[in-house]
Amino acid sequence: MLTGGLTGGLLGGLAAGLTIGLTNGPTGGLTNGLTVGLLSGLAIGFTNGLAAGLAVGLAAGLTITLTNWLANGLTTGLTVGFTVAAGLTVGLATGLVIGLATGLAAGLSRTTWGWFAAARWWLALRGQLPWRLMRFLTDAHQQRGALRQAGxxxxxxxxxxxxxLAGRL
Known part of the structure; x- marks a missing residue:
């Protein structure tokens, strides 16, 4: 009887397991398959999408940043370059003018004619001598007879x- 109960229990358990397995197996497998497939798909899609998004975002960000840096750097470089070139041009022109003026003044101060010209311009500016002094002296000598020429x-x-005239001055 013991064997009959064991056999009956095994057969009953096998029948119940088979019944439950056949009724729940397809739905459980489908559910588990869909769950695993969906979760795997989401995980793989998220990972691939994140990687692709990061790659595209990084590439776009680097491109935009490099383009801005290049444009700003080029603009700044050209601005500074033109400013330096303009400053160099102004500096060279100023140096040339000051150098010529200083050289002319130094050269003229070493000659009698230079001192004569400076004195004539100074006195003419102050109204104590005519601007066209040589024309005045020639007229006073040839036309008026007030001067004579000695050499x-x-x-x-x-x-x-x-x-x-000496007393007036």
Whole structure:
């Protein structure tokens, strides 16, 4: 009887397991398959999408950043370059003008004519001498007879006129 109960229990358990397995197996397998497939698909899609998104985002970000850096760097470089070139041009022109003026002043100060020209311009600016001094002296000598010429110098013809003008100055 013991064997009959064991056999009956095994057969009953086998029948129940088979019944439950046949009724729940396809639905459980389908459910498990869908769950595993969906989760695996989501995980793989998320990972691949994240990697692709990061790659595209990084590439776009680097491209935009490099383009901005290049544009800003080029703009800044050209601006600074033109500023330096303009400053160099102004500096060279200023140096040339100052150098020429200084050289001219130094050269003229070593000659008698330079001192004569400086004195003539200074006195003409102050209104104490005519601007066209040589024309004035030539007129006073040739047309008016107030001066006589002795070599390269002019002298007053009358000593009294010379004393009179010397007293006024």
């Amino acid at each position: 390269a110098a002019y002298q007053f013809r009358h000593a009294e006129l010379q004393r009179h």
